[in-house]
Amino acid sequence: MRKTIESKKYLLACAITIIVFFGALLVSNKLSAQRVAEIKAIENNISMDILASETQFALLKDSSCKAIDHSTAFSDELNTLSQKLSYMEDNLGIDNPEVISLKKYYSILQVKDYLLVKQVKEKCGAKPITIIYFYSNKDDCVECAREGFVLTKLRTEFPELRVYSFDYNLDISVVKTMKSIYGVRNTLPALNIWEENYYGFKSAEDIEKIIPQLKRIRAERERAEALKVATSTRK
Numbered sequence: 001m002r003k004t005i006e007s008k009k010y011l012l013a014c015a016i017t018i019i020v021f022f023g024a025l026l027v028s029n030k031l032s033a034q035r036v037a038e039i040k041a042i043e044n045n046i047s048m049d050i051l052a053s054e055t056q057f058a059l060l061k062d063s064s065c066k067a068i069d070h071s072t073a074f075s076d077e078l079n080t081l082s083q084k085l086s087y088m089e090d091n092l093g094i095d096n097p098e099v100i101s102l103k104k105y106y107s108i109l110q111v112k113d114y115l116l117v118k119q120v121k122e123k124c125g126a127k128p129i130t131i132i133y134f135y136s137n138k139d140d141c142v143e144c145a146r147e148g149f150v151l152t153k154l155r156t157e158f159p160e161l162r163v164y165s166f167d168y169n170l171d172i173s174v175v176k177t178m179k180s181i182y183g184v185r186n187t188l189p190a191l192n193i194w195e196e197n198y199y200g201f202k203s204a205e206d207i208e209k210i211i212p213q214l215k216r217i218r219a220e221r222e223r224a225e226a227l228k229v230a231t232s233t234r235k
Helices: 002-061 077-092 097-124 144-157 173-182 204-210 213-234
Strands: 129-135 161-167 190-193 196-199
Touching: 077 097, 097 129, 097 161, 097 173, 129 144, 129 173, 144 161, 144 204, 161 173, 190 204, 204 213
Parallel strands: 129 161
Antiparallel strands: 129 190, 190 196
């Protein structure tokens, strides 16, 4: 009788273990399928962003200066595209062939946007504020992730600021050419501001010292906001 009870307990434990195992496997497969579907949707959105960016470049290139809003017109899609690529890197890995292919295309779009900004500057007398940022996702740059957060924060605060981010190790001719033109050495993170190279981590305060226009923009906004509040109070 005792052996029978113990056998039943053993069978029950085995049954519970099997149920838990296959239940976990089913949940895992479901989550994996959802993740694949989510990434696929992002890939489709990226394709649409790329097409939108290409079309925007063509439109702005032939537009008159009056038709161009110098502060916001230069392909806001690139910022969104950058966030999506970061998500794909986190989920598929930095060495995933599809991620690398999309990153190469993104690098080309950034260079096209950079050249467009230069053309508008020459044509319309605009004065864009640009930072060219070289980073690495490998273990050879411990401060690159931190620098990326700083630049993202600044770009969010200052829509006038254009940040072009390039993977230093990406095997594509446009990135190699950019490194060659600006003489950027493999000491990362590296920033090129006003055609001057800065190596190592730079805080937001450091960058604002290099680009004093950012402080002036913030001060002008604060004055405008204070005036708006004072006007509404008088009413």
